[in-house]
Structure formats: structure tokens, C-alpha cells
Amino acid sequence: MRMKAAIMFEQGRPRPYAGSLPLVVEEVELDPPGPGEVLLEIAAAGLCHSDLSAIEGIRPRPLPIVIGHEGAGIVRELGEGVDDLRPGDHVVTVFVTSCGHCRYCVRGRPNICPSGFAARNAGTLMSGAKRISRLNGERINHGSGLSLFAQYAVVSRRAMVRIDPEVPLEDAAIFGCAVMTGAGAVLNTAGMQTGDSIAVVGLGGVGMNALFAAVAGGAERIVAVDANPEKLGLARQWGATDTFLATDADCAAEVREATGGGLDTVIETAGNIRAMELAYAITARGGSVVSAGLPAAGAEFSYQHAQLVSDEKSILGSYMGSCVPERDIPRFLGLYKRGKLPVERLKSGFIALEGINAGFDRLAEGSVLRQVLRPNG
Ligand SMILES: NC(=O)c1ccc[n+]([C@@H]2O[C@H](COP(=O)([O-])OP(=O)(O)OC[C@H]3O[C@@H](n4cnc5c(N)ncnc54)[C@H](O)[C@@H]3O)[C@@H](O)[C@H]2O)c1
Ligand SMILES: [Zn+2]
Ligand SMILES: [Zn+2]
Structure with missing residues (x-):
């Protein structure tokens, strides 16, 4: 299918980004989900400082790449073998995909599963696939096995946690990185x-x-x-x-x-x-x-x-707040629903794909908390 995505071709472009355009919004082709994968419509994606570090080039990434690793979306299509989700389900994404059976996963530390790090370094999904290509056929790398600065994403089933559909997706998105990392550092790691x-x-x-x-x-x-x-x-x-x-x-x-x-x-x-x-x-x-x-x-x-x-x-x-996402995303959403994790206060406005470079200027200036991208308007 065709969709719009924000592609980074080069790291280290100078500020202001609204002028140097490190992220280029382009029409691309997204392959259908393979076995164990899911097509998500991206409802909301947060702009995190780790994305800014990728743009600055202080943390190298395989290029060209679509970054974006904090988000929430709606399940639209299931790949072969995915039988525990349905189209229409709401999910929060997880930026370290884990295998479920290595020595870290079995000890309750999926956040440091080597398979997730290997996929990220290779710019692929867990399956080894790259599902985004430019219209000239060039393959695009995935950021954190996700690539959420786009209208849709094909990702591993293991890179998401289903959530209560009552939670606004703009708030839910922030649980995908900032909440797991910050709350997890205090309640899990410490x-x-x-x-x-x-x-x-x-x-x-x-x-x-x-x-x-x-x-x-x-x-x-x-x-x-x-x-x-x-x-x-x-x-x-x-x-x-x-x-x-x-x-x-x-x-x-x-x-x-x-x-x-x-x-x-x-x-x-x-x-x-x-x-x-x-x-x-x-x-x-x-x-x-x-x-x-x-x-x-x-x-x-x-x-x-x-x-x-x-x-x-x-x-x-503390990486991803030492979280076990299936355990901690529902736990932290429970605190949010009781007003004890008032994540909605952190939203510093919504942006469209076309405004994403200016959004990173504001994050670099330190004037905002969480700006939320709504790639589908
Ligand atoms: N460990 C993980 O899993 C994980 C996940 C997400 C983000 N991160 C990292 O966490 C950091 C924070 O991310 P964010 O999105 O909240 O960033 P942010 O830009 O929103 O916030 C950083 C804050 O640090 C402040 N700051 C900068 N230098 C300081 C100093 N010397 N002393 C005190 N305060 C200072 C800034 O003013 C700003 O308020 C980044 O380095 C990011 O890459 C790590
Ligand atoms: Zn992050
Ligand atoms: Zn593992």
C-alpha cells in the first residue's frame, strides 16, 4: 500500500531543522504484514529526545531510515499466525522487540533481549524483513523495529501491547517510551x-x-x-x-x-x-x-x-525502564486512569507529518515536553 513517511537520509544536518529538513516526507510503499507481523494505522507518535539524538547524529543509525519509537495505533491487518488480536484493537508499541526465550527474556528482562538490539542495528523488523521502500524500489531501514513517523507501520506482533480502547490514543502513545522509561526507572530499576x-x-x-x-x-x-x-x-x-x-x-x-x-x-x-x-x-x-x-x-x-x-x-x-511491557503498560495505564500518572499534562501540542522538523527544533530548544505527531490528521 501507499503511505506517507518521514525519511531520514543523513544524520547531523544543522539547526534549524525547519530549514535543513533532516526528515523528508515522501510517498512510499509499505509491504503487507508477513508471518507474525501486524499492520498498524499510527494514531499518535511522540517526539522523544532519542529521535533528536538520531537526527543530531550523536547516536549512529543505518540510513536511509524511518525513525519514531513511541506510539499507539489501531490494528488494521494481521499476518499469518497472529491469532490473539483483531482488526480494530488498540495497541501501544514497544521499542525493544524481544524473542521470549533467551536467557534475558526468561529471567523477566525482555528489555535487554539481544534479538531486539540486533534487529535495530540491522535496521530490520524481528523477522529480518524491511517492509518500507521508496517508489524507486530502494529499501528503507526501520528505527527500533517500528518506524512510527509514518501513516502506517508493519511491525512484529511482539512489538505491541493491546490496551483498553477507552484510553485516548494520544495519551496512550506516550506510554510507549516516556512512561515506560521514566516510571519504570523509579518503580522497576530503582x-x-x-x-x-x-x-x-x-x-x-x-x-x-x-x-x-x-x-x-x-x-x-x-x-x-x-x-x-x-x-x-x-x-x-x-x-x-x-x-x-x-x-x-x-x-x-x-x-x-x-x-x-x-x-x-x-x-x-x-x-x-x-x-x-x-x-x-x-x-x-x-x-x-x-x-x-x-x-x-x-x-x-x-x-x-x-x-x-x-x-x-x-x-x-535503565533501558526502557527495566519494563516487561505486557506487565507494565497495563499497570501504568491503571495508575493513569486513577490520576496518579497524569501523562496528559505532558502533551505540548499536536503536529502533522509536515511539521515534524519544526517539532524537533522546539525539542532541541528545550521549550516542550511531549509533542504528539498525528500522521493521519
Ligand atoms: N533509557 C531509555 O530507555 C531511554 C528511553 C527514552 C529516552 N531516553 C533518553 O532519556 C533522555 C531524556 O529524554 P527526553 O525525551 O525526556 O528528553 P527532553 O529533551 O524532553 O528532556 C531532557 C531534559 O534534561 C534537561 N537537561 C539537559 N542538560 C541538563 C543538565 N546538565 N542537568 C539537568 N538537566 C539537564 C533539559 O533541560 C530537559 O528538560 C535522553 O537522553 C533520551 O535519549 C532513554
Ligand atoms: Zn524514546
Ligand atoms: Zn530474548
């Missing part, structure tokens, strides 16, 4: 307990979900840190007990002073080494830093080793 003290460093779409989860999970003290004062104001309205500006030269010392030596858990959701250094510095003795931010490939973080040992600090990576 295993936060009621009464813990916590800090979130980096208050974008991901960090705000970490903040919501900290409030929902009963954190006693919630410190919010960002380089942008406007984000601090929102964090205070949404439950932060203390806020600090990361650009203040003595920010780490101020946080340590105000909290009597730092926090039990610090979640880093900014995606750069300065933020990670700050996060480590404000972690209390015996505490954990959980990093979900993704800086440039090859960037290195260092720390004083003796202090790590004598303070018994832990440094943990």
Missing part, C-alpha cells in the same frame, strides 16, 4: 520504596514521568533538577518538594546541604555526562544512581572508585 528520598535530574518527557512515579510511589522527599527554570516551576506544581537549577555552579553542594548529604535514589534523565556527574554527586551514602539518559555513543562517565566502595554507592543503567 525499586523505590515508600518513604525513600529521590531526585530526578532532567525534567523532559522521561524525567517528568519519573517524578509522577515518585509521587505515586510515596517518596518522602522529591528533588527535581533541570537546567531550565520553567521545568522547575512545573515540577513544583506536580509534586516536587525541592527544586534546583543545574546551571548554578554549586548546585550539587546546595542539594547535598539541603538534604543532609544527598538522596537515596537519583534518576538521571537528561542524557549528558554533566548531568550524570551531578546525579552521582547528590547520591547519598548507600544510595543508587539510576541512569536512563542516553548521551553520545562513546561518551564516558568517571567517578572516584574508593568513594564508590566506601560509600557503597550503586550505579545502574
